[in-house]
Amino acid sequence: MSWRLLSLFQPRKLSFGAGALGVFADDFLATGYSRLIVLTAPPIVPLIDATLGKMREKGVHVTLIDSVTREPTVSDLEKLLALAAEARGDSVVGIGGGSVLDAAKLVAATLRNPQPVSELFGIGKLKSRSAYLACIPTTSGTGSEASPNAILLDEADNMKKGVVSPLLVPDAAYVDPLLTLGLPPKVTAETGLDALCHCIEAYTNKFAHPLVDTYALEGIRLLVRNLPVAIADGKNIEARTALALGSLYGGLCLGPVNTSAVHALSYPLGGEFHIAHGLANAVLLPEVLAFNMDASAKRHAEVAVALGVERSGSDLEIAKKGVELIRGLVRSCGIPSKLSDLGVDISMLDKLSEMAMGVQRLLKNNPKELAIEDVKSIYRKMF
Numbered sequence: 001m002s003w004r005l006l007s008l009f010q011p012r013k014l015s016f017g018a019g020a021l022g023v024f025a026d027d028f029l030a031t032g033y034s035r036l037i038v039l040t041a042p043p044i045v046p047l048i049d050a051t052l053g054k055m056r057e058k059g060v061h062v063t064l065i066d067s068v069t070r071e072p073t074v075s076d077l078e079k080l081l082a083l084a085a086e087a088r089g090d091s092v093v094g095i096g097g098g099s100v101l102d103a104a105k106l107v108a109a110t111l112r113n114p115q116p117v118s119e120l121f122g123i124g125k126l127k128s129r130s131a132y133l134a135c136i137p138t139t140s141g142t143g144s145e146a147s148p149n150a151i152l153l154d155e156a157d158n159m160k161k162g163v164v165s166p167l168l169v170p171d172a173a174y175v176d177p178l179l180t181l182g183l184p185p186k187v188t189a190e191t192g193l194d195a196l197c198h199c200i201e202a203y204t205n206k207f208a209h210p211l212v213d214t215y216a217l218e219g220i221r222l223l224v225r226n227l228p229v230a231i232a233d234g235k236n237i238e239a240r241t242a243l244a245l246g247s248l249y250g251g252l253c254l255g256p257v258n259t260s261a262v263h264a265l266s267y268p269l270g271g272e273f274h275i276a277h278g279l280a281n282a283v284l285l286p287e288v289l290a291f292n293m294d295a296s297a298k299r300h301a302e303v304a305v306a307l308g309v310e311r312s313g314s315d316l317e318i319a320k321k322g323v324e325l326i327r328g329l330v331r332s333c334g335i336p337s338k339l340s341d342l343g344v345d346i347s348m349l350d351k352l353s354e355m356a357m358g359v360q361r362l363l364k365n366n367p368k369e370l371a372i373e374d375v376k377s378i379y380r381k382m383f
């Protein structure tokens with residue numbers, strides 16, 4: 001078999017497991033950097049206070065910025081950047097969910113970088129990064145700690161836009177499931193389903209590749225089996241650990257293969273209606289899979305089997321059972337199936353569809369080509 005050439009960028013160090021936060025502190029002290037910008041959100045501060053205190057005692061100048069409370073906009077990034085520059089930071093760590101990690105990646109990349117933020121949107125536009133960057137996720141969903149992507153909301157057109165560059169892969173990532181034990185069921189569900197989308201969209205991708213297929217399939221297995229457990233019992237450390245690994249596997253798929261129509265159709269919902277990223281993806285996932293599955297029945301059948309469907313019947317029959325399983329999983333996670341339940345009015349259908357068609361960087365990955373009428377008909381099913 002001849003496989004196309006593919007490159008996988010990963011953090012130089014990846015620590016996974018209970019206590020990884022402590023490994024970060026020890027590693028940072030050995031880097032030689034001394035002025036650390038910590039980007040986080042208020043609920044995380046009690047979880048990291050003691051670790052940051054120890055780092056301060058060892059002489060690290062720590063500036064804590066805990067104002068990353070939403071998916072970052074261009075002006076949010078500019079404010080964070082001003083704070084980081086004022087603190088004369090030489091290193092950045094993001095400790096939080098996807099919004100925090102993306103913000104940290106972009107602050108590290110733009111600190112002391114003359115390129116304006118508006119020039120960074122797209123693939124490979126970033127020319128350099130001088131600040132050290134570490135990422136520590138506190139949700140199991142984004143996979144951002146292992147990806148070269150960061151998403152920003154551009155207020156100019158209400159579109160969520162991607163900055164994609166190998167320079168956004170952190171120097172080090174620390175995945176510590178202990179940091180996820182306190183997540184409420186709703187956040188657990190939405191972020192976990194986002195991770196599931198990453199794995200499914202990578203495996204069924206037009207540019208799927210064996211280099212990450214294994215991550216994608218194992219991620220699906222881990223996530224589907226453990227998500228209901230962690231939603232019911234957030235303190236279940238085995239389930240939390242499995243979700244953290246599934247999310248990391250999803251993140252490893254994001255750079256080399258990336259997502260497709262679920263994420264493309266979800267961005268307008270986030271940009272225009274501020275629906276949380278994981279929630280928007282979760283609502284879309286069953287309908288997009290139902291649309292896509294006949295284009296690559298074999299791959300969709302493999303997804304279904306990884307989800308737990310028995311391997312009997314044709315590929316398409318198995319794939320259909322997989323879609324129904326996902327539909328049931330999404331429902332049992334408490335996610336609504338209708339966009340109208342999320343405050344979206346059907347009068348927005350044309351605008352949403354046009355905005356989604358603009359996300360060609362992801363639509364090009366979809367196993368089935370989408371015309372604007374296809375996008376409309378997928379959205380229409382959710383009213």
Ligand SMILES: [Fe+2]
Pocket residue numbers: 142194195197198263277281
């Ligand atoms: Fe995502």
